[in-house]
Amino acid sequence: MRKLTFSLLLVLVTFCSALAQLRADSIFHQMKKVADWQWKTLETEGWRNPKKDWTSGAMYAGMVAWAKVANDETYFKKLIQVGEDNKWKVGKYRHFADDYCVGQLYSQLYTIYKDPRYIEDFKTLADTIAMLPHTEGLEWKKGIHMREWAWCDALFMGPPALAYLAEATGDMKYLDCTSKLWWKSTEYLYDKDEHLYYRDSRYFNKKEKNGAKVFWSRGNGWVMGGLVRVLSVMPKNHPDREKFVQLFKDMSAKVASIQQADGSWHASLLDPATYPVKETSGTGFFCYALTWGINQGILPYKKYSTVVAKAWDALTTSMHPNGKLGFVQAQGAAPDKVTYDDTDVYGVGAFLLAGTEMLRMTVDQEKNTAMVEAVNPAASERNEKITVEWSSVTAQIKKAKVKGLVVEDAVSGQQIPFEVIYTDQQKPKSIVFQTSLTPGGNKIFKIKRTSN
Structure with missing residues (x-):
């Protein structure tokens, strides 16, 4: 029984390790x-x-x-x-x-x-x-x-x-x-x-x-x-x-x-x-x-x-x-x-x-992160303005606040400058940032919380 328990534990650790990596x-x-x-x-x-x-x-x-x-x-x-x-x-x-x-x-x-x-x-x-x-x-x-x-x-x-x-x-x-x-x-x-x-x-x-x-x-x-x-x-x-x-x-x-x-x-x-x-x-x-x-x-x-x-x-x-x-x-x-x-x-x-x-x-699946995928379906290079609704951000990031949020290129980790658009009541409405996309290209970004 001990051997079986150890084997099951080892498999579980392997699973977790594969995900963590x-x-x-x-x-x-x-x-x-x-x-x-x-x-x-x-x-x-x-x-x-x-x-x-x-x-x-x-x-x-x-x-x-x-x-x-x-x-x-x-x-x-x-x-x-x-x-x-x-x-x-x-x-x-x-x-x-x-x-x-x-x-x-x-x-x-x-x-x-x-x-x-x-x-x-x-x-x-x-x-x-x-x-x-x-x-x-x-x-x-x-x-x-x-x-x-x-x-x-x-x-x-x-x-x-x-x-x-x-x-x-x-x-x-x-x-x-x-x-x-x-x-x-x-x-x-x-x-x-x-x-x-x-x-x-x-x-x-x-x-x-x-x-x-x-x-x-x-x-x-x-x-x-x-x-x-x-x-x-x-x-x-x-x-x-x-x-x-x-x-x-x-x-x-x-x-x-x-x-x-x-x-x-x-x-x-x-x-x-x-x-x-x-x-x-x-x-x-x-x-x-x-x-x-x-x-x-x-x-x-x-x-x-x-x-x-x-x-x-x-x-x-x-x-x-x-x-x-x-x-x-x-x-x-x-x-x-x-x-x-x-x-x-x-x-x-x-x-x-x-x-x-x-x-x-x-x-x-990254915690406290909202994934954003920008897609260029056209045959010419584009500089795109990406708009992410605040409701989409809060749906994926618990207790999201403007302070402490960053936008990153998911692959390079480079931080992307962004602007917050507010409603007339001064509540966050959307996050806007710019990116360049080659013909047919996609880029994946993540908006994440770095502090409480």
């Missing part, structure tokens, strides 16, 4: 190190796969998220160059979700830069996808994956691409098509008892060495990543939104319950002993999705904060000193072995997506 500046610099290593490696060693490939598409998802919080247009220019190199085309096989995963990038760049070339080809394809009847079964035969979302990975490749196009164009038919096809795939591939997805129909009756069903970490990571990306652009009043939210909650509870002691999820979710080493692409997508859920108020911070803190620790301890991300399982369709030296671009994409959400959560 989370710092916005540290998260930011870890992300920068990984992103810069990846771009440098691609530029000096070349691309392992085509720039239209699904592997690259997953990386772009993380690189767009990073470019925003980095507030540095250099990263957006790299992504625009990718589009130019691709001539803004999707892949060769038009209805194969892997080949239009890159549409996520094009739509997100169009949202900022408004260049119609960016989405012309993808929109033509999406118009066709939205009109097709999609009546075929999803059994893995007759090349069904070239026409339908018949494997769980496809739920990261296809749905977000169409959803972001809906956001970019304002045409909800793409989002409605996303929902229709998502639930078609879910009815076929989702195990309602385990709250996990089979990779495809070939795995329905397969078993792991321990007799458990085969559920692949990265495959289910893809699903959760795709799920939150669709939810992030789905209007609150969309008729299917609550179904998506409930699915997200169910999967989140299951995934959290099978996290390993090292903070990761191994390649096989239900047979981690057969694959005893952590795997960072699946872990990265799970960390991203769960932290997004916390930030959106869908998942309770108290229940999930230690889960994501441990996951982030598992990811950052997989970084090489030069920024290379290790323990990324090689391309495949099922659980497999992985080592510290294994890496690939989609693992980096997952890491950067997770980091952006961890950065927000870390600031947002």
